[in-house]
Amino acid sequence: MKNFSIVPTDDELASVPRDLRFYRVNNDAPTVLTGDQIDRFNRDGYVAPLPIYSDSEISGIRSYFDDLLARVTAAGGNSYSISSAHLKYGPVYDILKDPRIVDCVSDLLGENVIGWGSHFFCKMPHDGKSVAWHQDASYWPLSPSKAVTVWLAIDDADEENACMRFIAGSHHVGHLTYRPSDSAEHNVLNQTIDNPEQYGSVVYNPLPAGSASIHSDLLLHGSKANDSDRRRCALTLRYCSADVHAALDWNQKGVQVRGTDPSGHWSNLARPAES
Template identity: 25%
Template sequence: MTPDLDTLASDFRRDGYLAVRPLFDAARIAEINQELERYIAEVMPMMPPEEVYFEDRADRGTLKQMQKLGEYDAYFRDLFETGPVRDLATAALGEEAVPKNLQYFNKPAGIGQPTPPHQDGYYFHLTPCRAVTGWLALEPVDEENGCIHYVRGSHRAEGFRPHGRSNVLGFSQGITDFGTPGDTAGTVAFAGGAGTFLLHDARTVHWAGPNRSPTRSRRALGFVYFGASARVDEAAKAAYQARLNAELKAGDKI
């Protein structure tokens, strides 16, 4: 479908997120899933270990996350850099959306861990914090297998909520004071079918539950874009990444 960019950008400014159900039809999602299977079989084995996360590294069926798909494969680079996802990011930001990271996320059946409440901008080290993250469901998602929840309007608060070590693979920091009356009242859950697309501000508080389904996974792609005006504190980012990689290696996660 062709989304109404003006309406969606207005939703984004008001709520801190937007939703398109679906952004891609069944045929395109089938194509993306097929290309993903190819990528996992052919490309993933050549990726640096710090860019591939498993719930249990001894069990290759527990693949949880992959980073920078667009850097290793032309199909995913095109999906990331051209077409409706980047158009939506540009409309939401009100400036050029610069592609930064295309990620794969999964919550394996029965063992997929919860995603702690967090704000993406806390990880990004940007000034100003002008960035968005898109999320594309590759299969149906609901409360049982871990749909995303947003706190409506949370992007308008000054600065970031306090974050601390979460011990959740792939989401190293979580909000430590989450659960206020405002959090509860403002929460919106986003169940949807394959092809559902969400886009949120880097300051928007969000999280997802565990995968309690014994049979269904919860596979998705994440698209990170920075606004052209944003600048990265490279020293802070590098120090954070070094600490994270050391912790993951110590825990035999990468």
């Protein structure tokens, strides 16, 4: 299978026709989210906090990640390199398909939902790395822009240990021009959007472990470096409506998590055996 941990180049993405505009959620009868939460997503581009796992459940997930991280680092990886994890690790596949998460996503994306991405973003204490202001859609060969990220807190995340930040309402601006990040930024990713405050207000997204937020793929977001003595780990889960087309073979990593895939475009991979 293709190495999906490699981000497409700008030239590759430029070759993909993409409809990068925000599609407003029209759902008068949500299953889990409230009408106010739907309105907030449409207005601000995100909804939070969403309680998902109990303290004991997230403690078990944290223990699993601790072991996984030890294995990955022993093999030469690092705390940011566990990407497309649902393609390799059965427990991450299970989280991607968890009905408690998918119920929330389905209220935003509709009855047919594909889960296609899973990436641990683990900021170790004092690791010096930030995540520059960016839009997820800039990295993804998907069209139309009916996709969201679920940010599941594995550890407590607050301003002290570099919780995520949003530019509320920036998803309405459309796809923004970015520049390549320079080395002085110590960016985990490779894109930076400058002067983000011109697009809206900065909002911090503190989350207790076991809770989640969901944001639009067009929402500007990022996080500062973790200068605290505490770790800050999250699992990002990516979902899209089943009518979204994925170029560059990214449909191969899709899993049908709700409803059907009428076009048969997504691979609907089976659960991997590895733990």
